[in-house]
Amino acid sequence: MPRVSRDYLDRRREEILAAALRCFAREGFHRTTMQDIVAESGLSPGALYRYFAAKEDLIAAIAARHHAAELALLRDAAERADVRLALRALVRAFLERLSDPGEQEWRRVTVQLWGEALRSPRVMRVVREGLDEPLAALAKLLRRVPGIDANATARLVASLFQGLVLQQAWDPALDVAAYARAAESLIDAVLGAAPARHSALVRQPRSRTSRQRR
Amino acid sequence: MPRVSRDYLDRRREEILAAALRCFAREGFHRTTMQDIVAESGLSPGALYRYFAAKEDLIAAIAARHHAAELALLRDAAERADVRLALRALVRAFLERLSDPGEQEWRRVTVQLWGEALRSPRVMRVVREGLDEPLAALAKLLRRVPGIDANATARLVASLFQGLVLQQAWDPALDVAAYARAAESLIDAVLGAAPARHSALVRQPRSRTSRQRR
Amino acid sequence: MPRVSRDYLDRRREEILAAALRCFAREGFHRTTMQDIVAESGLSPGALYRYFAAKEDLIAAIAARHHAAELALLRDAAERADVRLALRALVRAFLERLSDPGEQEWRRVTVQLWGEALRSPRVMRVVREGLDEPLAALAKLLRRVPGIDANATARLVASLFQGLVLQQAWDPALDVAAYARAAESLIDAVLGAAPARHSALVRQPRSRTSRQRR
Amino acid sequence: MPRVSRDYLDRRREEILAAALRCFAREGFHRTTMQDIVAESGLSPGALYRYFAAKEDLIAAIAARHHAAELALLRDAAERADVRLALRALVRAFLERLSDPGEQEWRRVTVQLWGEALRSPRVMRVVREGLDEPLAALAKLLRRVPGIDANATARLVASLFQGLVLQQAWDPALDVAAYARAAESLIDAVLGAAPARHSALVRQPRSRTSRQRR
DNA sequence: AATGAATGAGCTTTCATTCAT
DNA sequence: TATGAATGAAAGCTCATTCAT
Numbered sequence: 095m096p097r098v099s100r101d102y103l104d105r106r107r108e109e110i111l112a113a114a115l116r117c118f119a120r121e122g123f124h125r126t127t128m129q130d131i132v133a134e135s136g137l138s139p140g141a142l143y144r145y146f147a148a149k150e151d152l153i154a155a156i157a158a159r160h161h162a163a164e165l166a167l168l169r170d171a172a173e174r175a176d177v178r179l180a181l182r183a184l185v186r187a188f189l190e191r192l193s194d195p196g197e198q199e200w201r202r203v204t205v206q207l208w209g210e211a212l213r214s215p216r217v218m219r220v221v222r223e224g225l226d227e228p229l230a231a232l233a234k235l236l237r238r239v240p241g242i243d244a245n246a247t248a249r250l251v252a253s254l255f256q257g258l259v260l261q262q263a264w265d266p267a268l269d270v271a272a273y274a275r276a277a278e279s280l281i282d283a284v285l286g287a288a289p290a291r292h293s294a295l296v297r298q299p300r301s302r303t304s305r306q307r308r
Numbered sequence: 309m310p311r312v313s314r315d316y317l318d319r320r321r322e323e324i325l326a327a328a329l330r331c332f333a334r335e336g337f338h339r340t341t342m343q344d345i346v347a348e349s350g351l352s353p354g355a356l357y358r359y360f361a362a363k364e365d366l367i368a369a370i371a372a373r374h375h376a377a378e379l380a381l382l383r384d385a386a387e388r389a390d391v392r393l394a395l396r397a398l399v400r401a402f403l404e405r406l407s408d409p410g411e412q413e414w415r416r417v418t419v420q421l422w423g424e425a426l427r428s429p430r431v432m433r434v435v436r437e438g439l440d441e442p443l444a445a446l447a448k449l450l451r452r453v454p455g456i457d458a459n460a461t462a463r464l465v466a467s468l469f470q471g472l473v474l475q476q477a478w479d480p481a482l483d484v485a486a487y488a489r490a491a492e493s494l495i496d497a498v499l500g501a502a503p504a505r506h507s508a509l510v511r512q513p514r515s516r517t518s519r520q521r522r
Numbered sequence: 523m524p525r526v527s528r529d530y531l532d533r534r535r536e537e538i539l540a541a542a543l544r545c546f547a548r549e550g551f552h553r554t555t556m557q558d559i560v561a562e563s564g565l566s567p568g569a570l571y572r573y574f575a576a577k578e579d580l581i582a583a584i585a586a587r588h589h590a591a592e593l594a595l596l597r598d599a600a601e602r603a604d605v606r607l608a609l610r611a612l613v614r615a616f617l618e619r620l621s622d623p624g625e626q627e628w629r630r631v632t633v634q635l636w637g638e639a640l641r642s643p644r645v646m647r648v649v650r651e652g653l654d655e656p657l658a659a660l661a662k663l664l665r666r667v668p669g670i671d672a673n674a675t676a677r678l679v680a681s682l683f684q685g686l687v688l689q690q691a692w693d694p695a696l697d698v699a700a701y702a703r704a705a706e707s708l709i710d711a712v713l714g715a716a717p718a719r720h721s722a723l724v725r726q727p728r729s730r731t732s733r734q735r736r
Numbered sequence: 737m738p739r740v741s742r743d744y745l746d747r748r749r750e751e752i753l754a755a756a757l758r759c760f761a762r763e764g765f766h767r768t769t770m771q772d773i774v775a776e777s778g779l780s781p782g783a784l785y786r787y788f789a790a791k792e793d794l795i796a797a798i799a800a801r802h803h804a805a806e807l808a809l810l811r812d813a814a815e816r817a818d819v820r821l822a823l824r825a826l827v828r829a830f831l832e833r834l835s836d837p838g839e840q841e842w843r844r845v846t847v848q849l850w851g852e853a854l855r856s857p858r859v860m861r862v863v864r865e866g867l868d869e870p871l872a873a874l875a876k877l878l879r880r881v882p883g884i885d886a887n888a889t890a891r892l893v894a895s896l897f898q899g900l901v902l903q904q905a906w907d908p909a910l911d912v913a914a915y916a917r918a919a920e921s922l923i924d925a926v927l928g929a930a931p932a933r934h935s936a937l938v939r940q941p942r943s944r945t946s947r948q949r950r
Numbered sequence: 951a952a953t954g955a956a957t958g959a960g961c962t963t964t965c966a967t968t969c970a971t
Numbered sequence: 972t973a974t975g976a977a978t979g980a981a982a983g984c985t986c987a988t989t990c991a992t
Contacts, residue, residue, distance in 0.1 A: 098972080122427035124338040128966055138974050139967080149966065206423035208474055212416050213336040222478060246483070246490035249475060256474055257467020260422055264436060269460070276460035283497040311954050311992065320955095342983055352957050357984070526971090526976070534976095550855040552766040556962060566978050571963070630854050636902055637848035641764035650906060674911070674918035677903060684902055685895020688850055692864060697888070704888035711925040740951080770987055780953050781988080791987065 107145050110135050111159065114152045119199035123153060123206055154220050157207050160200055161224030167191065168228050172235050180235055181251070181281050188255055189274045192262060205263045228252065239285060247284075254280075321359050324349050325373065328366045333413035337367060337420055368434050371421050374414055375438030381405065382442050386449050394449055395465070395495050402469055403488045406476055419477045442466065453499060461498075468494075535573050538563050539587065542580045547627035551581060551634055582648050585635050588628055589652030595619065596656050600663050608663055609679070609709050616683055617702045620690055633691045656680065667713060675712070682708075749787050752777050753801065756794045761841035765795060765848055796862050799849050802842055803866030809833065810870050814877045822877055823893070823923050830897055831916045834904060847905045870894065881927060889926075896922075 113135035117126040128149060132139050146152050171184035191197050211221040232248035239247075254277055262268045327349035331340040342363060346353050360366050385398035405411050425435035446462035453461075468491055476482045541563035545554040556577060560567050574580050599612035619625050639649040660676035667675075682705055690696045755777035759768040770791060774781050788794050813826035833839050853863040874890035881889075896919055904910045 122423070125427060127964080132975095139976095140969085140974050141972080143967070144972075147967095202426050205426060209336070209420035209423040212419060212477060213339060218478070225475070225478070242493065243486055243490050246486040247494075249471070249482075249487055250468060250490050250494060252475070253468050253471020254464060255467075256471040257463070257469075260470055261439070261463060261467070263426060264432070264439070268463075272457055272460040273463055276457050276464050279456065280461075280464060280494065280498055283500070284494055286497070317955095341981080343981095353984075354958065354986080355956050358955070361984095363983070531976095550851070553855060555960080557960095567963075568965080568979065569977050572976070575963095577962070633854060634851035637764070637851040640844050640847060640905060641767060646906070653903070653906070670921065671914055671918050674914040675922075677899070677910075677915055678896060678918055678922060680903070681897075681899020682892060682895050683899075685891070685898045688898055689867070689891060689894070691854060692860070692867070696891075700885055700888040701891055704885050704892050707884065708889075708892060708922065708926055711928070712922055714925070769985080774954095781955095782953050782990085783951075785988070786951070789988095 103145075106137075110137065110142060110145055111152065111156055115156055115199050115203060118153075118156070118206065119202040123149075123210060150214060150216055153207070153210060153214075154216050156203060157217060157220040157224065160204065160207075161220065161227075164224070165227050165231070168231050172231050177235060177238050178281065178285050181285075182278060185274050185277055185281070188258075189270055192258065192270050198266065201259055201263050204259055225252065242284070317359075320351075324351070324356060324359050325366065325370055329370055329413050329417060332367070332370070332420065333416040337363075337424060364428060364430055367421070367424060367428075368430050370417060371431060371434040371438065374418065374421075375434065375441075378438065379441050379445070382445050386445050391449060391452050392495065392499050395499075396492060399488050399491055399495070402472075403484055406472065406484050412480065415473055415477050419474055439466065456498070534565075538565070538570060538573050539580065539584055543584055543627050543631060546581070546584070546634065547630040551577075551638060578642060578644055581635070581638060581642075582644050584631060585645060585648040585652065588632065588635075589648065589655075592652065593655050593659070596659050600659050605663060605666050606709065606713050609713075610706060613702050613705055613709070616686075617698055620686065620698050626694065629687055629691050632687055653680065670712070745787075748779075752779070752784060752787055753794065753798055757798055757841050757845060760795075760798070760848065761844040765791075765852060792856055792858055795849070795852060795856075796858050798845060799859060799862040799866065802846065802849075803862065803869075806866065807869050807873070810873050814873050819877060819880050820923065820927050823927075824920060827916050827919055827923070830900075831912055834900065834912050840908065843901055843905050846901055867894065884926070 110131070114126075114131045117130045117134050120126075121130065128139060128142065131152070132142055135142065146155065167187050168184060171187055172180050174180040174183055192201070207217065207221055211218040229245070229248045229252060232251055233244045236242060236244040236247050236251075258270070258273055261273075262270060324345070328340075328345045331344045331348050334340075335344065342353060342356065345366070346356055349356065360369065381401050382398060385401050386394050388394040388397055406415070421431060421435055425432040443459070443462050443466060446465050447458045450456060450458040450461050450465075472484070472487055475487075476484060538559070542554075542559045545558045545562050548554075549558065556567065556570065559580070560570055563570065574583065595615050596612060599615050600608050602608040602611055620629070635645060635649055639646040657673075657676050657680060660679050661672045664670060664672040664675050664679075686698070686701055689701075690698060752773070756768075756773045759772045759776050762768075763772065770781065770784065773794070774784055777784065788797065809829050810826060813829055814822050816822035816825055834843070849859065849863055853860040871887070871890045871894060874893055875886045878884060878886040878889050878893075900912070900915055903915075904912060
């Protein structure tokens with residue numbers, strides 16, 4: 095019989111994940127100590143361990159949360175009837191996310207997750223699910239396009255997003271909008287049609303400030 | 309006046325890097341201890357530290373070596389007169405590398421490097437050089453294609469390779485050849501021509517066995 | 523909100539300092555390992571580091587404690603109206619301390635501190651405070667004596683104590699009482715009066731056994 | 737049958753000791769590595785070890801050299817017929833040494849030696865000889881003064897010198913000349929005579945520059 | 951005699967996790 | 972439930988010394 099409401103517990107959980115995310119983005123998984131997260135979250139070590147039994151659980155939970163959001167975004171875009179419009183919506187949605195400074199922390203952590211998956215079967219499971227489901231959704235969409243290998247092409251599309259995440263993590267001043275425009279041209283070319291107008295792409299707030307990460 | 313030849317020293321250095329690479333691929337940077345590398349290399353800690361003053365130096369040296377090889381591969385392909393042939397040669401060369409089981413360790417380490425760069429300015433420097441030079445070479449090549457943003461498109465191409473490395477690291481059974489074929493179709497589409505025959509792509513030695521690492 | 527009382531924490535701290543003192547006296551700063559202190563204190567390394575973040579902190583804390591006690595002793599003696607009586611009280615108090623076998627460890631550590639100060643700005647600060655305050659108190663006292671350089675003479679007096687500490691550390695069988703008597707004669711001579719009776723000087727428990735430490 | 741002259745060997749030995757002294761003065765015994773001395777002396781480790789079989793041998797050799805010079809200085813002064821003149825000559829000679837910047841390194845090392853003696857029986861032996869012989873010479877001199885404890889007073893005099901060395905090591909800007917004057921007044925008082933003129937005391941080159949030793 | 955690469959025990963410090971209160 | 976002091980294995984790295992050349 096819980097002494098506090100389920101809701102309260104969930105909120106605490108979210109706070110911890112948010113604190114952990116900030117730490118991981120700032121210092122990396124391995125340089126972040128549980129004490130750092132304890133300090134960032136304002137909890138005590140004992141309290142923290144009631145919610146997450148190990149450091150790796152934090153990593154996995156963050157990854158799961160992350161991928162759920164991405165899959166939602168993808169499904170949302172993929173519902174469109176027209177393949178081209180769907181892909182374009184996807185590019186635009188993704189670009190919007192990348193431009194959100196609040197999401198930058200996710201980005202940095204994502205890249206670390208990729209490497210971490212190679213070490214931890216636990217993280218690998220989450221990360222692969224995070225890729226497989228989007229791949230399936232993309233492939234389903236692309237199967238409507240004749241003359242292409244839908245599965246392989248889905249992977250190409252995934253690569254375009256992964257590469258962008260990576261390159262932007264390394265260089266936050268990267269011109270995301272130009273990348274997106276080029277990606278749309280590419281999509282148009284593949285879909286074998288005249289390029290559509292790039293109506294109203296979100297403008298990339300290119301922060302030209304020196305990006306240093308000590 | 310050194311007691312041993314320059315050559316001997318260089319060989320030792322290479323042996324150490326090879327030992328470190330094996331360890332990093334197996335256990336990850338952070339789970340690999342210097343003792344692990346010492347054991348793997350058959351040296352003593354003191355000897356190891358004569359060659360590399362810190363663990364991070366090993367990481368950076370491995371990255372540098374890695375990128376030099378990749379750049380060479382890229383330059384080699386890019387010297388072809390025809391853009392399409394150059395890109396195709398590049399895809400093929402890359403695919404061959406990926407198929408080489410001896411290179412699998414590099415792949416796994418590469419993905420870790422990506423995350424590590426976010427934490428270590430030292431590694432970031434090496435990693436960015438490892439991207440910037442290929443990007444410049446690709447952009448130079450793509451500038452010959454009218455109507456595209458050469459720089460952004462170069463990044464797209466880089467993404468295709470990065471995504472492939474990542475996806476293959478996660479799943480060594482990935483059908484690299486299918487990915488390559490789809491990439492070539494994509495290139496053809498962008499270059500605005502009828503797809504060429506995929507004459508003799510290297511066959512991917514698909515190991516279908518599930519690989520688990522504790 | 524600490525789980526244990528402030529008092530408990532303070533006691534632990536003192537225990538650690540006492541353990542460290544024993545180790546330092548026995549083996550010297552540099553030959554004493556943190557593991558030695560851990561073993562001597564009965565704590566774990568982690569616990570030790572909760573109280574003192576570095577080995578040097580232990581040294582500095584011991585020095586500070588030491589000097590506070592000495593300053594108190596000096597101030598106590600210096601409050602006497604008569605200069606001669608004050609100096610004599612000081613000599614006597616000091617002699618008593620030196621005779622206390624419980625203080626022998628402090629002595630041995632003191633001498634090491636002197637050298638350590640030359641290397642560590644941290645220790646130097648503590649050590650200089652430990653000299654400057656007594657010097658000021660002595661000079662203040664000596665300013666009442668006409669015809670002498672109070673500051674320089676204060677340093678002479680300090681030297682008499684320092685030399686005694688040093689010589690006794692090297693030879694615990696040293697005849698401290700004889701040294702003290704000679705010092706009192708010297709003080710009498712300087713103060714330009716007939717030597718007073720050496721009423722009741724504490725007897726030095728001369729351990730004549732040769733002490734060897736490996 | 738030596739391949740090189742005895743003289744050559746001796747010169748090498750001296751060079752090594754000089755290099756070691758510089759290192760010890762700069763970094764302290766324990767922070768100085770044999771590699772530091774190797775670098776400072778321009779030799780190789782192997783060569784260094786032909787002359788001194790262990791680090792401690794260097795320390796002991798430096799101490800022995802040091803004390804021989806001091807004893808000579810003392811004997812030189814003590815030869816005088818008049819006790820007062822002898823002591824005054826001693827003070828003056830000592831003061832000159834202290835003022836010599838070339839000797840500052842010895843001073844810093846001396847203080848470390850004092851602590852080191854407590855750890856190393858080897859060093860203790862040298863250090864005690866370095867005190868006992870001067871004490872004997874001083875006591876012999878002071879036995880001519882009636883009504884004093886020659887041995888204890890010899891120790892007082894030694895303390896005056898030890899304290900000066902210590903205090904100057906901590907603060908090179910210390911007014912050595914004032915200290916010497918006060919010491920002479922003290923001697924005069926003890927010898928029961930009117931203070932003599934302080935004719936030509938060596939001037940202390942008071943460097944008021946900030947004395948920092950990192 | 952000299953060289954300098956190599957040795958390897960041992961150092962200080964860290965940190966994920968536990969558990970008495 | 973929450974607290975935070977405690978644990979202790981293990982990490983990265985150093986350095987006095989040796990010895991094959």
